[in-house]
Amino acid sequence: xxxxxxxxxxxxxxxxxxxxxxxxxxxxxxxxxxxxxxxxxxxxxxxxxxxxxxxxxxxxxxxxxxxxxxxxxxxxxxxxxxxxxxxxxxxxxxxxxxxxxxxxxxxxxxxxxxxxxxxxxxxxxxxxxxxxxxxxxxxxxxxxxxxxxxxxxxxxxxxxxxxxxxxxxxxxxxxxxxxxxxxxxxxxxxxx
Amino acid sequence: xxxxxxxxxxxxxxxxxxxxxxxxxxxxxxxxxxxxxxxxxxxxxxxxxxxxxxxxxxxxxxxxxxxxxxxxxxxxxxxxxxxxxxxxxxxxxxxxxxxxxxxxxxxxxxxxxxxxxxxxxxxxxxxxxxxxxxxxxxxxxxxxxxxxxxxxxxxxxxxxxxxxxxxxxxxxxxxxxxxxxxxxxxxxxxxxxxxxxxxxxxxxxxxxxxxxxxxxxxxxxxxxxxxxxxxxxxxxxxxxxxxxxxxxxxxxxxxxxxxxxxxxxxxxxxxxxxx
Numbered sequence: 377x378x379x380x381x382x383x384x385x386x387x388x389x390x391x392x393x394x395x396x397x398x399x400x401x402x403x404x405x406x407x408x409x410x411x412x413x414x415x416x417x418x419x420x421x422x423x424x425x426x427x428x429x430x431x432x433x434x435x436x437x438x439x440x441x442x443x444x445x446x447x448x449x450x451x452x453x454x455x456x457x458x459x460x461x462x463x464x465x466x467x468x469x470x471x472x473x474x475x476x477x478x479x480x481x482x483x484x485x486x487x488x489x490x491x492x493x494x495x496x497x498x499x500x501x502x503x504x505x506x507x508x509x510x511x512x513x514x515x516x517x518x519x520x521x522x523x524x525x526x527x528x529x530x531x532x533x534x535x536x537x538x539x540x541x542x543x544x545x546x547x548x549x550x551x552x553x554x555x556x557x558x559x560x561x562x563x564x565x566x567x568x
Numbered sequence: 569x570x571x572x573x574x575x576x577x578x579x580x581x582x583x584x585x586x587x588x589x590x591x592x593x594x595x596x597x598x599x600x601x602x603x604x605x606x607x608x609x610x611x612x613x614x615x616x617x618x619x620x621x622x623x624x625x626x627x628x629x630x631x632x633x634x635x636x637x638x639x640x641x642x643x644x645x646x647x648x649x650x651x652x653x654x655x656x657x658x659x660x661x662x663x664x665x666x667x668x669x670x671x672x673x674x675x676x677x678x679x680x681x682x683x684x685x686x687x688x689x690x691x692x693x694x695x696x697x698x699x700x701x702x703x704x705x706x707x708x709x710x711x712x713x714x715x716x717x718x719x720x721x722x723x724x725x726x727x728x729x730x731x732x733x734x735x736x737x738x739x740x741x742x743x744x745x746x747x748x749x750x751x752x753x754x755x756x757x758x759x760x761x762x763x764x765x766x767x768x769x770x771x772x773x774x775x776x777x778x779x780x781x782x783x784x785x786x787x788x789x790x791x792x793x794x795x796x797x798x799x800x801x802x803x804x805x806x807x808x809x810x811x812x813x814x815x816x817x818x819x820x821x822x823x824x825x826x827x828x829x830x831x832x833x834x835x836x837x838x839x840x841x842x843x
Binding site for chain 1: 628631633644649652656657687711712726730773793794797802836
């Protein structure tokens with residue numbers, strides 16, 4: 377992309393989600409992008425940890441992804457969860473031991489030959505602004521090797537962005553806000 | 569959630585803030601002043617003005633172990649990152665923007681209207697998008713089981729609202745003015761009164777959660793969360809403006825607060841493709 381033009385307006389600062397979002401933001405079936413009975417349903421799960429490796433019990437996560445064919449949904453109804461409409465977006469709070477779990481599908485590549493990934497946003501008490509990252513699927517090793525973002529990272533950091541496929545087909549993706557296993561978090565043009 | 573759940577005991581509330589200290593307000597003020605002085609010196613030396621909070625801000629003790637120490641890594645946005653989930657009238661009922669009519673009776677407190685527009689960094693209105701708010705009641709108490717400080721729950725006030733922005737990015741909430749509340753960051757720590765806002769743009773990279781404050785709050789200089797924004801002009805962007813034209817006769821006082829998201833990369837690419 378060419379050099380992104382400057383913003384015309386100064387963006388409003390972010391602030392921490394704080395400790396008391398639990399009665400406001402989570403909603404029924406927010407973590408289910410598809411029903412568990414959906415033929416392609418998988419579980420995407422993991423633990424959110426701090427700089428001492430301790431689980432963070434007050435974090436909220438959102439994912440945003442394409443469907444199994446790589447199509448990006450523009451359907452409303454995420455907050456309704458009618459059981460039929462794939463909206464591509466999910467939200468869940470971690471539990472008391474920092475664990476989260478989404479029910480979703482493996483996203484297809486949005487463009488031919490691209491490595492498929494799920495976009496993840498992390499909010500937490502103690503975290504003063506949201507963090508973005510990508511959860512790559514581990515299978516398409518050729519596409520992963522050619523991925524511009526992954527290629528720009530040293531191998532030990534690259535691995536923090538690639539989910540682990542478990543024997544039953546589920547995806548495991550742990551998130552470390554700090555420390556030796558610190559997840560790579562992203563900045564985008566025009567979002568400083 | 570129901571108010572019954574607040575009966576659940578959280579006697580060990582200190583564990584919720586393991587980084588909490590017995591430091592005095594003066595100690596925290598000094599740390600904030602040092603960081604702000606270093607920022608002013610760096611700007612004087614030509615560093616760019618900051619628009620966002622520091623995520624590494626030690627006066628906010630809970631941030632110590634919860635911020636990445638490595639720089640954010642640059643990514644060129646790919647397809648999914650150029651879009652946002654779609655929300656609409658299916659998702660949110662129009663009455664959800666009035667937080668004063670969710671129960672059988674009137675909530676206690678000062679009724680207010682908070683209205684404004686959601687814009688992107690290029691000044692375009694963000695229309696048809698989800699905007700969510702949550703807040704403490706007029707006594708400074710949240711309807712949350714982890715808020716156990718001795719101020720009353722209001723059975724007629726939950727403090728949660730949602731809306732879909734209008735064609736010009738506009739929103740309007742009717743609510744009760746929240747009060748300051750104590751927290752455990754340091755000894756005698758109090759948060760300025762605020763309303764939490766959650767926002768979506770046209771690109772998911774514009775997703776943000778923030779807090780709106782009220783003009784003239786005496787707690788501003790003492791609050792490490794607000795002061796984590798080192799730039800005074802940037803801090804001011806979180807403060808609503810009292811607007812007497814929004815105030816209505818014998819009903820509610822009015823505040824204006826416009827929200828500017830970061831820049832869209834999708835509209836940028838679409839513009840490039842047109843040329």
